Amino acid sequence: MTAAESAARPLLEVKGLRMHFPVTEGIMRRRTVGEVKAVDGVDFAIRRGETLGLVGESGCGKTTTGRCILRLEHPTAGEILYDGIDLARLRRKELTAMRRRIQVIFQDPYSSLNPRMKVGEIIAEPMKVHGVEPDAAKRAARVRELLGVCGLGPGFAERYPHEMSGGQRQRVGIARALALNPEFIVCDEAVSALDVSIQAQVVNLLEDLRERFGLTYLFIAHDLSVVRHLCQRVAVMYLGRIVELADGDELFDNPLHPYTQALLSAVPVPDPSVEARRTFQPPGGEVPSPINPPSGCVFHPRCPIAVESCRHARPESREVRPGHWVACHEVH
Amino acid sequence: MSALLDVRGLCTVFRAGDATVRAVDGVSYTVEQGETVAIVGESGSGKSVGAMSILRLIPDPPGRITGGQILFAGRDILRATDDEMRRIRGGDIGMVFQEPMTSLNPVLTIGRQITEAIEQHRGADRAAAAKRAIELLGLVGIADPRRRLRQYPHQFSGGMRQRVMIAIAIACDPKLIIADEPTTALDVTIQAQILELLRALTRRLNVALIIITHNLGVVARYASRVNVMYAGRIVESGMAEAVYHRPRHPYTVALLRSVPRLDRPRQARLDPVQGQPPDLTRLDEGCAFRPRCRFAVEACAKARPLLEPTEEPSHLAACFRSRDLAGLSGAAA
Numbered sequence: 001m002t003a004a005e006s007a008a009r010p011l012l013e014v015k016g017l018r019m020h021f022p023v024t025e026g027i028m029r030r031r032t033v034g035e036v037k038a039v040d041g042v043d044f045a046i047r048r049g050e051t052l053g054l055v056g057e058s059g060c061g062k063t064t065t066g067r068c069i070l071r072l073e074h075p076t077a078g079e080i081l082y083d084g085i086d087l088a089r090l091r092r093k094e095l096t097a098m099r100r101r102i103q104v105i106f107q108d109p110y111s112s113l114n115p116r117m118k119v120g121e122i123i124a125e126p127m128k129v130h131g132v133e134p135d136a137a138k139r140a141a142r143v144r145e146l147l148g149v150c151g152l153g154p155g156f157a158e159r160y161p162h163e164m165s166g167g168q169r170q171r172v173g174i175a176r177a178l179a180l181n182p183e184f185i186v187c188d189e190a191v192s193a194l195d196v197s198i199q200a201q202v203v204n205l206l207e208d209l210r211e212r213f214g215l216t217y218l219f220i221a222h223d224l225s226v227v228r229h230l231c232q233r234v235a236v237m238y239l240g241r242i243v244e245l246a247d248g249d250e251l252f253d254n255p256l257h258p259y260t261q262a263l264l265s266a267v268p269v270p271d272p273s274v275e276a277r278r279t280f281q282p283p284g285g286e287v288p289s290p291i292n293p294p295s296g297c298v299f300h301p302r303c304p305i306a307v308e309s310c311r312h313a314r315p316e317s318r319e320v321r322p323g324h325w326v327a328c329h330e331v332h
Numbered sequence: 333m334s335a336l337l338d339v340r341g342l343c344t345v346f347r348a349g350d351a352t353v354r355a356v357d358g359v360s361y362t363v364e365q366g367e368t369v370a371i372v373g374e375s376g377s378g379k380s381v382g383a384m385s386i387l388r389l390i391p392d393p394p395g396r397i398t399g400g401q402i403l404f405a406g407r408d409i410l411r412a413t414d415d416e417m418r419r420i421r422g423g424d425i426g427m428v429f430q431e432p433m434t435s436l437n438p439v440l441t442i443g444r445q446i447t448e449a450i451e452q453h454r455g456a457d458r459a460a461a462a463k464r465a466i467e468l469l470g471l472v473g474i475a476d477p478r479r480r481l482r483q484y485p486h487q488f489s490g491g492m493r494q495r496v497m498i499a500i501a502i503a504c505d506p507k508l509i510i511a512d513e514p515t516t517a518l519d520v521t522i523q524a525q526i527l528e529l530l531r532a533l534t535r536r537l538n539v540a541l542i543i544i545t546h547n548l549g550v551v552a553r554y555a556s557r558v559n560v561m562y563a564g565r566i567v568e569s570g571m572a573e574a575v576y577h578r579p580r581h582p583y584t585v586a587l588l589r590s591v592p593r594l595d596r597p598r599q600a601r602l603d604p605v606q607g608q609p610p611d612l613t614r615l616d617e618g619c620a621f622r623p624r625c626r627f628a629v630e631a632c633a634k635a636r637p638l639l640e641p642t643e644e645p646s647h648l649a650a651c652f653r654s655r656d657l658a659g660l661s662g663a664a665a
Binding site: 057058165166167168195196197198199200201203204207222224225226228229230248249252253262263264265266267268269270271272273274275280282283284286287 | 374375489491492519520521522523524525528546547548549550551552553554572573576577586587588590591592593594595597598599601602603604605606608609
């Protein structure tokens with residue numbers, strides 16, 4: 001493969017990803033009585049330098065998808081091609097090497113930082129684990145640099161997480177993710193726990209870092225407004241499957257899947273005049289159990305345009321407009 | 333006619349170690365019969381403590397209501413006896429909290445929790461209460477109410493539990509419902525269902541609603557009037573339309589500009605509120621927003637501005653420079 005081909009290839013390609021968790025019963029003799037199909041056949045690709053948004057409600061499988069890519073879960077089936085290497089098949093040792101290139105920022109800056117470690121130790125930890133910077137003085141200098149990059153003064157290295165605000169803690173989580181110079185970061189609800197005024201600061205920081213270090217993000221979130229702002233392309237998940245995928249503005253301005261339409265209309269816009277003009281109908285019902293998902297199209301019990309065939313055949317994802325993929329029988 | 337709820341100069345403090353935190357620091361506002369008023373603010377702004385003070389649900393110690401009046405239907409709640417308070421809570425004032433799992437009793441059936449409220453407050457017998465409970469579950473959109481009444485909270489989804497909470501809140505024909513972040517723990521489609529239900533019920537039953545939220549979209553969709561809180565005080569108050577389109581406090585302006593909008597194409601960058609939220613143990617005599625304010629002048633360090641009318645009489649702002657903000661816009665920026 002030439003360098004040009006390698007550059008054109010997506011950084012990450014997920015193909016037919018499935019993650020099924022067994023449901024067990026019994027204490028003495030455990031037996032499997034069913035499966036939770038948390039992720040059930042997901043395909044997408046992320047280009048170098050882009051931010052792909054993965055949105056959906058709780059239980060749709062967006063976080064599990066991220067955990068599979070990070071190999072915090074061992075997928076049931078499918079390929080996760082990262083720069084041509086299938087992460088799903090890697091063994092422990094090879095995985096450790098890959099983990100220098102792929103990092104994660106979690107939602108909760110309260111539980112993802114060790115409360116007994118100083119901020120400086122937290123940020124230096126990945127370097128120690130991977131043996132990147134054995135010299136303590138150089139490591140400390142790198143910690144100061146990372147703090148600066150994330151908008152925190154060098155004095156923060158000596159603080160403990162509980163002495164910081166939520167926004168500051170999330171900056172520490174970001175500095176730790178950057179410590180190994182990764183190329184790809186999974187942001188799992190990275191700004192969801194933050195107050196509005198602080199959230200905007202962290203969103204801007206994530207954008208700056210992407211430009212400055214040429215990062216690629218998978219941005220998993222339920223807040224559609226933040227996703228619209230931050231992501232070039234967006235995939236919408238429902239009950240373990242991607243129902244729609246398109247460029248951000250295309251998806252938000254011309255949603256085609258009935259679930260995406262319902263989701264977007266449910267989000268109130270911070271403008272009373274706009275809201276007064278909007279008519280909307282929140283989708284009825286609730287997300288069914290992934291243990292026993294509906295047959296055919298998983299959205300059909302809640303879908304306003306479902307027809308008989310939706311109960312039987314699972315819709316495949318089709319490119320209905322250039323770059324706009326929809327999995328619905330009734331969208332043409 | 334006087335307002336249904338008239339909060340005047342409410343002060344609630346918490347002791348934190350050696351320091352005293354003025355969580356609610358001289359808050360005044362009114363709620364009219366059947367009206368929906370939003371109280372919006374970020375963590376630590378005092379919005380929840382203010383609401384809990386109305387219900388007198390402040391844990392003492394460490395908290396204490398130290399001043400003000402809360403006139404509900406003309407009577408001062410702060411002077412009510414504990415017995416009277418028990419009749420008001422869940423009777424004339426219904427409550428819906430953020431996390432229905434912790435506000436429902438896990439070892440009692442849903443039916444018992446609803447009938448208990450009706451028996452306590454209305455002195456109804458068991459049969460009448462049970463009949464009313466079935467009716468209430470129907471009202472809040474829970475299918476198959478007879479069977480569901482015999483079930484326990486863990487057998488309900490988050491959205492369904494919140495519907496149960498609403499059923500309990502309206503069980504005794506309240507005049508006011510206080511909803512504290514009622515949908516924050518819920519998914520967006522369920523959030524829309526619950527808020528639509530609250531809107532429909534409060535209109536139909538002519539119940540006033542105080543909705544406490546950090547979500548500026550929820551305020552825009554559901555509230556007629558809004559109070560914006562920062563560091564224990566109301567910094568801006570008015571009709572939602574006026575506050576969003578003609579904000580007269582720099583915090584409101586900054587807040588509205590910092591949220592990304594679903595109905596607009598990607599902008600280059602967000603415009604965040606600078607700095608960190610205030611440390612309530614270290615407030616000085618000046619305006620609490622001053623360190624983060626791009627309009628601050630010397631006077632702002634010397635005294636805290638009072639909530640005063642802007643050029644629109646029903647639109648109030650607590651800022652020395654509020655008149656200089658005319659021409660600035662938040663939502664329409």
